[in-house]
Amino acid sequence: MTQTLEPLSETQLEPIEPRSRPKRIALVASKGTLDQAYPPLIMASTAVSLGWEAGIYFTFYGLDILHKDRFENLKVASLANPSGPIQLPNILGAVPGATAAATKVMRKWMSDARFPTIPEFIEMTRDLGVTFYACATTMGVMGVEKDDLIEGADIAGAAAFLDYAAEADVSLFV
């Protein structure tokens, strides 16, 4: 069954006004769990696909998303996560192995859906010119060195990110 939706001119969205500069999205990634690492990367990859500029400020646990030794092994919390991939009473969420089990289930979901891994998303977004800001304070507090991070991360503080975000059309905190 194929239905052609015509005439398209009536269903198509109104054209947007031409602009002197691209639209821009500024994202903060503050969480280091597998499930929370995806949304900023999905938003940024979509934004650059739309022709926008995109920048992500990775701060606190979110810095793990840029950490060479950690970004392949982000986990899903089994404790205090009632929407998690395995439905357990909280007391069992603390049992050794529960976090690994929840993580394994989500990884299988993603793999079955042919969805990119976090390192693949980092590569996709970097290829398309997304700016990665690594929070300098997080690095100092948590003992993260520049060599611990993937290539292409700009070490910056809040002022530098806000300077970027001040010109943004969309700003999101994840």
Next chain:
Amino acid sequence: MKENRRYEQGEAMTVQSNTTTELDCSGLLCPLPVYKAAIVLNKLEDGALLRLVTTDPGALEDIPAMTRQRQDTLVSVEEGADSQTFLIRKGTNS
């Protein structure tokens, strides 16, 4: 772009025909249809056509939004039982 990335494999690939580029994003979820369409559109010249097949139900909203934001032209949409086919012209000039 490197070859053999997992998200680049499967049905989704481009095939050049005379004037219309084909991209099959069957089985791929957001943001992959938009991401892959954008990569192809970025390589096309203004006025060139892209035929995009998707199975993600969100694509019915996403692809018109993408063409609007990119200022490309959505020429037609065909809605099948399990898939959607979009014909996109790069740019706003025909």
